[in-house]
Amino acid sequence: MMQATELHAYYERSHILQGASLMVEDGEVVCLLGRNGVGKSTTLKSMMGLVKLASGSVVFNGKNITNLPAHSIARLGFGYVPEERRIFPTISVKENLLMGMKEAPPSNSGSNGNRWTLERIYEFFPRLRERNAQRAGTLSGGEQKMLCTGRALMGNPSLLLVDEPTEGLAPAIVTQVERILSAAHHDGTAILLVDQTMGLALSLGNRFYVMSKGRIVFAGSSVDLIADEQVRKRYLEL
Ligand SMILES: Nc1ncnc2c1ncn2[C@@H]1O[C@H](COP(=O)(O)OP(=O)(O)OP(=O)(O)O)[C@@H](O)[C@H]1O
Numbered sequence: 001m002m003q004a005t006e007l008h009a010y011y012e013r014s015h016i017l018q019g020a021s022l023m024v025e026d027g028e029v030v031c032l033l034g035r036n037g038v039g040k041s042t043t044l045k046s047m048m049g050l051v052k053l054a055s056g057s058v059v060f061n062g063k064n065i066t067n068l069p070a071h072s073i074a075r076l077g078f079g080y081v082p083e084e085r086r087i088f089p090t091i092s093v094k095e096n097l098l099m100g101m102k103e104a105p106p107s108n109s110g111s112n113g114n115r116w117t118l119e120r121i122y123e124f125f126p127r128l129r130e131r132n133a134q135r136a137g138t139l140s141g142g143e144q145k146m147l148c149t150g151r152a153l154m155g156n157p158s159l160l161l162v163d164e165p166t167e168g169l170a171p172a173i174v175t176q177v178e179r180i181l182s183a184a185h186h187d188g189t190a191i192l193l194v195d196q197t198m199g200l201a202l203s204l205g206n207r208f209y210v211m212s213k214g215r216i217v218f219a220g221s222s223v224d225l226i227a228d229e230q231v232r233k234r235y236l237e238l
C-alpha cells in the first residue's frame with residue numbers, strides 16, 4: 001500500500017533521516033519504535049509532505065507521492081495525528097470533528113463498510129461527548145489528543161499515521177485509544193503507529209520497525225522483537 005524507500009531528510013544542516021525504508025501493506029498495523037529524537041516524527045512528516053525529502057521516495061497505491069504538498073497527500077486517503085496537538089482552538093469539539101470530515105476525500109469507507117460518524121467517535125471517547133459544545137482550546141492536553149485522533153478518523157482514512165496518540169493520557173484513556181484504533185483496523189484501515197506505550201504497540205501491531213539515528217535497525221514481528229534482547233536493550237531500553 002505504502003512503500004517508503006531510502007528516505008533522507010535534513011533540518012538545516014542536521015541529517016535526520018539517513019536512508020530509512022519502511023512499508024505498510026493493506027490493512028496492517030505497523031509500529032515504528034525508537035528512542036527520543038531518532039527521527040520517528042520526521043519520518044511521518046516526510047510521508048505527509050510536511051518535511052521535504054532530500055532523496056528517497058514514497059509510493060502510495062502505485063503512485064509516487066514523494067514531496068507532494070500536504071493537502072494533496074491528505075486527499076489521497078491519508079489521516080494524520082501529529083505529535084504536537086493541532087486542533088482549532090476557537091471552535092467547538094464537535095466542529096473540530098466535523099472539520100475532519102470536510103478535509104476528507106469522498107469515499108474511503110472501510111472494507112467492512114463502516115464509516116466514522118460523530119456518534120461513533122463519541123462512543124469510544126465519552127469525554128469528548130461531554131465536551132461536545134466546549135471550545136477545543138479549553139480542553140486538557142489529553143482531551144486534545146483524543147480530539148486529534150477522532151478528527152483524523154472522521155476522514156475515514158485508508159492509511160492512518162498516528163504520532164504518539166497516548167502521550168499524556170491516563171491508563172483508562174489509553175485503553176479507549178487502543179479500542180478506537182483497533183476498531184479502525186477492523187474496518188480495514190492501515191495504521192502506521194508511533195507510540196512509546198509498548199503495551200499498546202504490542203497489542204495492536206502486526207509488524208514492528210525500530211529506528212535509530214534515522215535508519216531502520218530492526219524489522220519483524222512482535223515475537224521477533226521480544227526475542228531480540230540486543231535490539232531491545234540497545235535501541236529501546238526495555
Ligand atoms: N523543526 C525542526 N528543526 C530542527 N530540528 C528538528 C526539528 N524537528 C525535529 N528536529 C530534530 O530532529 C531530530 C529528530 O526529531 P523527531 O521529532 O523526528 O524525533 P522522534 O523520534 O519523533 O523523537 P520523540 O520520541 O522525542 O518524539 C531531533 O534531534 C530533533 O531535535
Ligand SMILES: [Mg+2]
Nearest residue numbers: 040041042083
Ligand atoms: Mg516524535
